Amino acid sequence: MGRTMAEKILSAHSGCEARAGDLVIAELDYVMAGDAKGPKAVDIFREAGFAFRMDPKKTDFIIDHFVPAQDVLWANHHKKLRIFGEEFGVEVFEPGAGVCHTVVTEEGRVGPGALAVGGDSHVCTYGALGAMGVAVESVEIASAYATGKLWFKTPESIRVEFTGALAHGVFSKDMELVLAREMGENGANYMAVEYGGDALADLSMDARFTVANMSVDMGAKTGIMEVDEVALEWARAHGARIVAPVVPDADAVYARRIHLDVAELTPVVAAPPATGNAHPVEEYAGLPVQQAFVGTCTNGRLEDIEIAARVVRGKKIAPGVRFYVAPTSKKIYEAAAASGAIGARAEAGAAVLTAACGPCASMTGNGCLADGERAISSANRNFPGRLGSKEAEIYLGSPATVAASAVTGRITDPREFL
Amino acid sequence: MAMRGRVHRFGDDISTDVHLSVKYRPPGTTLEELKRDAFKEIDPGFSANVQPGDVVVAGENFGLVSSRQDAAVVLRELGVSCVLARSFGHMFYRNAINSGLPVIACDTDAINAGDEIEVDPVAGEARAGDETITFAPFPDGLWAMIEAGGLIPYLQEKGDF
Numbered sequence: 035m036g037r038t039m040a041e042k043i044l045s046a047h048s049g050c051e052a053r054a055g056d057l058v059i060a061e062l063d064y065v066m067a068g069d070a071k072g073p074k075a076v077d078i079f080r081e082a083g084f085a086f087r088m089d090p091k092k093t094d095f096i097i098d099h100f101v102p103a104q105d106v107l108w109a110n111h112h113k114k115l116r117i118f119g120e121e122f123g124v125e126v127f128e129p130g131a132g133v134c135h136t137v138v139t140e141e142g143r144v145g146p147g148a149l150a151v152g153g154d155s156h157v158c159t160y161g162a163l164g165a166m167g168v169a170v171e172s173v174e175i176a177s178a179y180a181t182g183k184l185w186f187k188t189p190e191s192i193r194v195e196f197t198g199a200l201a202h203g204v205f206s207k208d209m210e211l212v213l214a215r216e217m218g219e220n221g222a223n224y225m226a227v228e229y230g231g232d233a234l235a236d237l238s239m240d241a242r243f244t245v246a247n248m249s250v251d252m253g254a255k256t257g258i259m260e261v262d263e264v265a266l267e268w269a270r271a272h273g274a275r276i277v278a279p280v281v282p283d284a285d286a287v288y289a290r291r292i293h294l295d296v297a298e299l300t301p302v303v304a305a306p307p308a309t310g311n312a313h314p315v316e317e318y319a320g321l322p323v324q325q326a327f328v329g330t331c332t333n334g335r336l337e338d339i340e341i342a343a344r345v346v347r348g349k350k351i352a353p354g355v356r357f358y359v360a361p362t363s364k365k366i367y368e369a370a371a372a373s374g375a376i377g378a379r380a381e382a383g384a385a386v387l388t389a390a391c392g393p394c395a396s397m398t399g400n401g402c403l404a405d406g407e408r409a410i411s412s413a414n415r416n417f418p419g420r421l422g423s424k425e426a427e428i429y430l431g432s433p434a435t436v437a438a439s440a441v442t443g444r445i446t447d448p449r450e451f452l
Numbered sequence: 453m454a455m456r457g458r459v460h461r462f463g464d465d466i467s468t469d470v471h472l473s474v475k476y477r478p479p480g481t482t483l484e485e486l487k488r489d490a491f492k493e494i495d496p497g498f499s500a501n502v503q504p505g506d507v508v509v510a511g512e513n514f515g516l517v518s519s520r521q522d523a524a525v526v527l528r529e530l531g532v533s534c535v536l537a538r539s540f541g542h543m544f545y546r547n548a549i550n551s552g553l554p555v556i557a558c559d560t561d562a563i564n565a566g567d568e569i570e571v572d573p574v575a576g577e578a579r580a581g582d583e584t585i586t587f588a589p590f591p592d593g594l595w596a597m598i599e600a601g602g603l604i605p606y607l608q609e610k611g612d613f
Contacts, residue, residue, distance in 0.1 A: 055557070055587075055588040056588055057588065057590060057591055057594050058591070059591070059593055059594070059613045078604065082604050082607070082608055083608065084607065084608075169543075170546065171521065171543070171546065171547065171550070173521070173550050173603055173604060174546070174550065174603065176604070177603050177604065177607050180607055180611075180612075181607065181612050181613055183612075183613050185549070185593075185594055185597070185613070187545065187557075220513060220516060220541075223513055223516070223539060223541065223542065224539060224540060224541070224542040224545065253541075253542075255542050
């Protein structure tokens, strides 16, 4: 009986034959901690009296959620990470370095075949590089510092085949929102989503990160993509350690198989209250928006910033709309500034924010919505209250759809702008 | 190491909002208060009726959605010996094991409210009435972690997995 990518990665890291349902203890290649779960992990580690026994090069602190520090509480949390980092040799990425998952991949911290954990839901982003990224709690980060290992329940997998070529104006975000709809709410609960199919070959790495990133928004534990030469070359170019590219067996056992012909897709938006509530943009076209946001670990990479810039170049943001743009790393910020993408935004009337999480969730302390307002965002979650008021609405779309909507002030099909 | 108790039966999609509703836990809520209110919305007598060793049995997606570790701690503190469900929300599953509460994914259809049930986590077997249900057994290391009271106490004691 063959094995899935998740089964192979957990087998390789645990030294046993891991099958779906099996509990294993596995060696970790990387542990990501940010300012959301890192401070508590430090407290737990110190209170437990643990010794730091993992390779400090296999972990980082990336300060991205509560930046710039919004109050003394968070300033103290950030300070706690710096002190711990200094003591144990853990690198600290300061506010403005970027969003954790973009930084991790850009810095080459994970490569094909790697097993990584992190204190953030979207650790599954690393799946675009054929790595397995699993979200964990502070208590698990603390124990990883002490042992370099963690226990796992080997997940069942859902195999997704994307075939065909995307039409003009349709992006990987649209693919993933439609997949979330097909999957059903929590349809991938505790499973790994394994991605393959010829449509992936046409996607840039930036577009692939979007796909892997949103696996968790279907309830999945992780999302893992088959790697090709494009992914391997990207990993090499970013200095990633290539653990061992993993290929699923032809006779691997899947809980479910989903096939999506992406050539049939048109731009979609996901209406509240769920990521999977995706419908063609026409169904909501014309609804006024007060806030638009391009950014986040889902869709704030260079390609996303440039697509949105192409939409707004030479135009003005509609009156009454605040358009925020947050590149997800300092490197992306600089590249977008060099290519003119940042300038085009600023000229159009957009506000360019620090390379950080920004107005993705109201807990970050910025970009809240007022009662009765509506936002369109390139983020991954739209449940009521995510951006402050429970009486506000969040619609999710591709960066092109967000930018087109910012220009008209209404939810807008981006194809007429591209 | 087998656990024995009476079954408290719930259905599908019991989220941590149902079993530990946020409206019962304003900041500063004590563990005693959380215990009193567990499952209040769907089984108001739960915390008064539960006996040490009792087993919570549910359908699909038990403990959906949230990452709050209290949801697992409260059940353990109420004396629940383990939770059996067809599937679990993944954060709840991890939090439970890390808190020393055994959670077991298995076919629970034949288990009814009030059944006496015996669960052997290391053998991977549960018996309720005439029914025997099998599941992926806990490896020794992981069961030792449960017995130690969870991830942190286990590592404090052993130093490593």
